Amino acid sequence: RKEVEQDPGPFNVPEGATVAFNCTYSNSASQSFFWYRQDCRKEPKLLMSVYSSGNEDGRFTAQLNRASQYISLLIRDSKLSDSATYLCVVNRMGLRAAGNKLTFGGGTRVLVKP
């Protein structure tokens, strides 16, 4: 079983619609969670960190469910520019701990269409 799993998609989303997808992680000791966005042939860029209480950044809302070991990302009012691959990233150790490293999910591809 992969440590971080995502539905690869693609999620075909009409412009202006809402899309949501999850990511599951297997290590219950995981401490830090992130959503990264990766455009085709580019490096990943941090979209947002995911906090225990859930957090929102503009049209993006992230949730963490530790009991079920998943995180989610919801995108409201989708824009064409939201088309990308969204990577779920988990850090097993606290961010400040020496030796920590990120584990990436396989990514969920989102295609927003006019």
Added chain:
Amino acid sequence: GAVVSQHPSRVICKSGTSVKIECRSLDFQATTMFWYRQFPKQSLMLMATSNEGSKATYEQGVEKDKFLINHASLTLSTLTVTSAHPEDSSFYICSARMERVGNYGYTFGSGTRLTVV
């Protein structure tokens, strides 16, 4: 914001030759850098963790003699793919962990697309 500069962005080399990829942290010191590889339609796979002034830590299945990592200063880490073969063709990305007070994020280089012919 913190910037990691990675060069070259794209390289084509002949089978059997070696290729060096550089990763520099431009406005912060990075005692730890990470090297990833990404094959088409797959996620980033960590290859090794580069530690300034000491040997790199390689992930299981990654040949340390083939992928040489040097982290001689707090702002520069290099990955050398030795005796490259077509199966080494991939997207290589470095990442640096910022360790300034109050900021422990990760930032990525722009990646190097290696094609071995």
